[in-house]
Amino acid sequence: MVGRIGRPHGVRGEATVELRTDDPDARFVPGAVLRTDPAERGPLTVAGARWHREVLLLAFEGYDSREAVETLRDTLLEVPVADLPALDDPEAFYDHQLVGLATRLPDGTPLGEVTAVRHEGADLLVVARPDGGELLVPFVTAIVPTVDLAGGLVVVDPPEGLLDL
Incomplete structure (x- = not known):
């Protein structure tokens, strides 16, 4: 979009x-x-x-x-x-590439699936939780250290308390 x-x-x-x-x-x-x-x-x-x-x-x-x-x-x-140009930065992604990826914690615990990317001052991944809730994850390297498009996976290493919001 x-x-x-x-x-x-x-x-x-x-x-x-x-x-x-x-x-x-x-x-x-x-x-x-x-x-x-x-x-x-x-x-x-x-x-x-x-x-x-x-x-x-x-x-x-x-x-x-x-x-x-x-x-x-x-x-x-x-x-x-x-029609989209190729991205020069290997750490840059189009929103459509991220939507649908599974999210996991570094220990392999599933978090849910990326359903959208919001651009509200900071980029946020919208993750649908298995329990029906929604999690907003700041899309920064410190919190999202790994994006594996081929593997269909995003690793989220949240700071303490992020998962409780």
Whole structure:
């Protein structure tokens, strides 16, 4: 996911976008085609992009009014995995690579499964616990020393008390 459509801006069919990409100026160029979730709302073609203060505003082909753009609110914007550039840093991962991985403590005790990655100032792994609860794990090397994509595993070495939250 590279973004989420927010509220309409103005009356000419622009929408605010909650960014989930570190290169929005390259990702949201006019003519870019984005998949959507839910899929029936797309694909969407970017007709225009501009910054208003610190908020990215996008216009989409075929959506030229405030009312039309309102129908897209909360739509997730995605790009095909094949279109993503390779990451140079071996310790960097795309969110989709982490979702679905099993999590274990260093001693092998299962913690659950990564269901999402949140970017809220710090990156957090959302782990669904076997008991039905949810655990938020700061995605930093000190707490997540191992990510084994091939093995489908994330090792979590939590500081004291993290598992009790």
